[in-house]
Amino acid sequence: xxxxxxxxxxxxIFWLIVTFVGLYLIMSRxxxxxxxxxxxxxxxxxxxxxxxxxxxxxxxxxxxxxYEQQLAEARQQAQKMLKDASDQLDKEQRERxxxxxxxxxxxxxxxxxxxxxxxxxxxxxxxxxxxxxxxxASAKLLGEQVAKDKADAAVKDAMKRTQEGGQx
Amino acid sequence: xxEQTSTNGGDGGGGFGLHPMEQFELSPIVPIQIxxxxxxxxxxxxxxxxxxxxISALMMxxxxxxxxxxxxxxxxxxxLYEVVANMLRDSAGKEGRQYFPFVFCLxxxxxxxxxxxxIPGSFTFTSHIxxxxxxxxxxxxxxxxxxxxxxxxxFLKFFAPEGAPSWSLPLLVLIELISYLSRPVSLALRxxxxxxxxxxxxxxxxxxVFVLGIAGVIPLAGLVAITALEVLIAILQAYVFAILSxxxxxxxxxxx
Numbered sequence: 516x517x518x519x520x521x522x523x524x525x526x527x528i529f530w531l532i533v534t535f536v537g538l539y540l541i542m543s544r545x546x547x548x549x550x551x552x553x554x555x556x557x558x559x560x561x562x563x564x565x566x567x568x569x570x571x572x573x574x575x576x577x578x579x580x581x582y583e584q585q586l587a588e589a590r591q592q593a594q595k596m597l598k599d600a601s602d603q604l605d606k607e608q609r610e611r612x613x614x615x616x617x618x619x620x621x622x623x624x625x626x627x628x629x630x631x632x633x634x635x636x637x638x639x640x641x642x643x644x645x646x647x648x649x650x651x652a653s654a655k656l657l658g659e660q661v662a663k664d665k666a667d668a669a670v671k672d673a674m675k676r677t678q679e680g681g682q683x
Numbered sequence: 684x685x686e687q688t689s690t691n692g693g694d695g696g697g698g699f700g701l702h703p704m705e706q707f708e709l710s711p712i713v714p715i716q717i718x719x720x721x722x723x724x725x726x727x728x729x730x731x732x733x734x735x736x737x738i739s740a741l742m743m744x745x746x747x748x749x750x751x752x753x754x755x756x757x758x759x760x761x762x763l764y765e766v767v768a769n770m771l772r773d774s775a776g777k778e779g780r781q782y783f784p785f786v787f788c789l790x791x792x793x794x795x796x797x798x799x800x801x802i803p804g805s806f807t808f809t810s811h812i813x814x815x816x817x818x819x820x821x822x823x824x825x826x827x828x829x830x831x832x833x834x835x836x837x838f839l840k841f842f843a844p845e846g847a848p849s850w851s852l853p854l855l856v857l858i859e860l861i862s863y864l865s866r867p868v869s870l871a872l873r874x875x876x877x878x879x880x881x882x883x884x885x886x887x888x889x890x891x892v893f894v895l896g897i898a899g900v901i902p903l904a905g906l907v908a909i910t911a912l913e914v915l916i917a918i919l920q921a922y923v924f925a926i927l928s929x930x931x932x933x934x935x936x937x938x939x
């Protein structure tokens with residue numbers, strides 16, 4: 516096998532050293548640092564972008580939370596306003612109701628009073644008419660004039676009796 | 684045996700009878716003689732230079748733009764970089780970082796060396812035991828030196844496993860020592876044998892293709908399949924060589 520021919524050992528090793536050292540110098544001095552730099556820059560950029568994204572996300576979160584809070588506050592306020600309005604309405608209604616019923620009571624009282632006085636007047640009228648009727652009737656029947664105040668007293672007495680009898 | 688078959692190949696060499704071992708023959712391109720040493724620039728040296736050129740081009744040309752978002756070529760270069768960086772980090776940890784350029788050169792040099800050997804008419808310098816052994820020796824001596832530099836004489840404890848009964852210590856130390864010393868040999872032989880056998884097989888099959896005429900499509904099909912296999916082996920063996928170097932480096936840095 517040509518591999519074991521010692522004639523070429525020196526040349527093989529010599530050129531291996533030359534080429535490998537050359538490769539090592541090119542790689543370690545130029546190619547690999549450049550590659551490392553590229554990757555580091557990319558890593559930095561990615562990390563930077565991620566940090567930015569995270570910051571934006573937090574900001575969005577904050578905005579969302581404040582929005583939520585405001586919404587909750589607004590809802591609470593609206594509820595309170597609704598309750599106030601309904602309370603006020605209730606109160607007003609109650610007051611008006613009371614006032615109206617008071618007025619109504621008053622009117623009823625007045626009307627009753629009027630009715631009473633009218634009744635009284637009617638009764639008084641009735642009494643005097645009845646007195647006259649009784650006077651004239653007794654004059655016709657008895658042929659003698661009965662004193663006016665006597666007739667009145669008799670009518671009064673009779674009315675009183677009927678009233679008491681009616682009541683009893 | 685080499686003499687015999689090569690003369691046979693020469694005799695029957697009417698165009699077809701290329702000998703499977705002939706591809707490993709070295710021939711000087713620029714003869715250089717220094718004293719007693721023959722340092723000629725050979726076909727092997729040429730392909731070493733080509734490998735260096737390919738690696739340099741692969742790593743430097745696409746990265747000129749230093750693009751933040753890599754194109755295809757830069758992505759390929761970055762992938763090679765990442766593969767080696769991950770390999771080193773996974774097996775040797777953070778302290779291995781400073782040896783990254785060496786491991787990267789080792790892997791890429793062997794990878795391109797193995798792969799370009801599959802181009803018909805090229806020369807596979809990794810199929811020469813002198814080359815693989817020289818690289819293995821650098822790894823072996825380097826890791827041993829790192830081990831002693833880091834742990835001083837305490838690195839010798841590496842050969843005495845902890846927790847073993849003391850009566851078995853001499854035997855264990857002997858075994859550990861032998862296994863340690865056989866590292867460069869196995870490292871060199873594995874790569875050399877894989878490349879040698881693969882290329883010899885390809886050449887033998889290729890010989891059949893011409894000899895069998897029309898029936899030659901059968902070995903041709905085998906040739907295609909084995910070429911695919913050889914591509915895999917070329918990558919795998921470069922990887923194995925590099926990762927074993929990383930593991931040896933880890934042993935030197937952390938003593939297991």
